Amino acid sequence: MFSKELQMMDRNTVIYMIDELQEKIDKQTSELSEKDKEINEKDKEISEKDKEISEKDKELSEKAKELSLKDIRIAELEKKLESYHQGN
Incomplete structure (x- = not known):
């Protein structure tokens, strides 16, 4: 019985750790997505500036x-x- 309880705790701990890691991954994915948006906006601005400079x-x-x-x-x-x- 004690072993089953430990096994259950270990299982719950593993599930908790997996959930924590998934939250971290989701947060990082969201941050990367925001950074990608910022980079795309900056690229667009740079492209517009390049066009102005070319003109x-x-x-x-x-x-x-x-x-x-x-x-x-x-x-x-x-x-x-x-x-x-000289002619005059």
């Missing part, structure tokens, strides 16, 4: 091209002005 880079490239064309035009006009002054 700004494109704008800067276009402005640089415009400036280059204007520099060429200024150089041409300066040459014409110089040749005009």
